[in-house]
Amino acid sequence: MGKKIIYLLLLFVLCFGFYPQSSQAISMNINEPMPSLITEPNRDLSQLKPALMNYDINFTTINGEKLMLHVHVPTGIENSAKLPTFVWFPGGGYVGYVGMPPLTEMAVNEKMVAVSVFYYIAKPPQIKHAYPEAYISAQEAIKHLKTNAAKYHIDPDKITVAGWSAGGTIAAFLGAHNGIDFKTKKPDPMLEIDGVIAVDAPLDFSVVYQNGNQVLQQKFYDKWTSFYDAVWAFVTENPKNAYKETLEASPVYYLSKVNNKNKVKWLLIHGKLDDTVPLKQSKDFYNALKKLPNNGVKLIVQPTLGHTLANYMVALNNIIAFTKSF
Template sequence: MRLLKLGAIFMLIQVSLRAQDTIMPLWPQDKIPNRIESGEKEVREVNGILRISKVQQPSIEVYLPAVSNATGEAMLIFPGGGYGILAYDWEGTDIAKFLNGKGIAGIVVKYRLPSDTSQEEKHLVPLIDAQRAMRLVRSMATDFHIEPDKIGIIGFSAGGHLASTLGTHFNETVYEPMDAIDAESARPDFMALGYAVITFGETSTHKGSQYNLLGENPPADLVTYFSNEKQVTENTPPSFLFHAMDDEAVPVGNSLDFLKALKDKGVPATLHVYPKGGHGFSLARKDSHLRGWTERMFEWMEALE
């Protein structure tokens, strides 16, 4: 009888894992890197979009397709918000659910946003969480019914900056390894960047993202370090980029510069530029032309070697 009960519990865990919305912390409670004890609390506000700020406990929220529909692919999702908030459903959970419809596991990363109150070396904190998220997912590939060499990332706006930072700084030590998870590679197998912030210190820079991540008057070496078009190497993952020509918040030059850097290093890349769409269009379900970026991305993923 006891074995039957244990078996039932195990089946419930498996069903829960296959069901949507499994939330897992990135770090042990008392071992979050660069954390400073403070009175800062996470804030959630809903005004058409769920906006999360002052994240204290970074996590992943896992959405899995039915096993029979699963392609073995997964994408970690980095919502945007200028490094000030996370547009958590608009560019996070909605994206994950959409990916599930294509048999792809969607994993939303609730990463910490830079804070002078609750962090030290705040400029490294989002990258620290991004590296850990990739390693955690890769370590659980079997549990999530995904292939460890088919784990990509997608990021939007400032989340696209974080995604491109991970794609160009994945092999750098930005925190001390603490367990077996940190033995896994943090390199994404492919990445998609939507109207992404790429460069700092230029006329096309999104000033809000740069200020929130680096502060006022940052040193030149940090500006260069986080100008990701300058950090591309031959090992940067294959990339899919999409942007609107009329984006006034994050000019299309960000994607154009990154595409050129990828081409110069021989990294396979695709860029789709749409004449209209502005900034922050997410799935663009109400625009029959703009929403085509999703199908173009799926086609591109199928063509990856």
């Protein structure tokens, strides 16, 4: 209980002390050195430094964009130790990075490796949309972590990917497309992960159209404007005649296309009062998973919360138990 209270207090700082509560995302020039504030805002972490080994890695470059990941490894472990690993993809509407839980505390207190990945995003007007490079970059991150598993003390058979909002889309893609290279369409064991946690995540972009045709749903746009706008930041800058593109960019699409998803365990979390991403996105994805072989699937609906990282923090005990369950 004490840890949970500390985490909730940290959440207050994260949500109200640094990140704006608007739909605007915080963008960052990832060609510049990664500032510490992007992962641990407004906090003195000096007391944690002796307890952590930290790595800042340029894991790939796509279209001239240098993409970074941070790895936090607890100290005081044996040289041969292999630890459960939690890989976090932040939200941000596919145009920025917003929503970072206290990963350093998780690494120290829970004795696991905690990673944050800054995947490929849109940067209008130069980069008009993030798909498919966002998915490709996420797979490159997993491949880097597994290739360097011994260096980072990662147990390659105990990797959980997680994300909030747009980051949840990326995490869900990695689970739905588990172990299959997105570019070559061929199996690659270096891309296999074990668990997925998706919080308030867009999982089916094709719902902006009516019944599988090319007609955009005006009523959907009127009610879910932020979701609707995020679709075009992710998939295409031209919403006309793009049903096929929105479908193929959706994690739910791959559930029926990839054969080894039964190896993945799923935890879906969603705020019932979410006015940015419909709760139906998680419910429909959950129902689709239940019809397929899997290692377990659970949906947690937070009855009093909206589109907020608080959904992650309130379910923190479930998340830690899930990550250590492999």
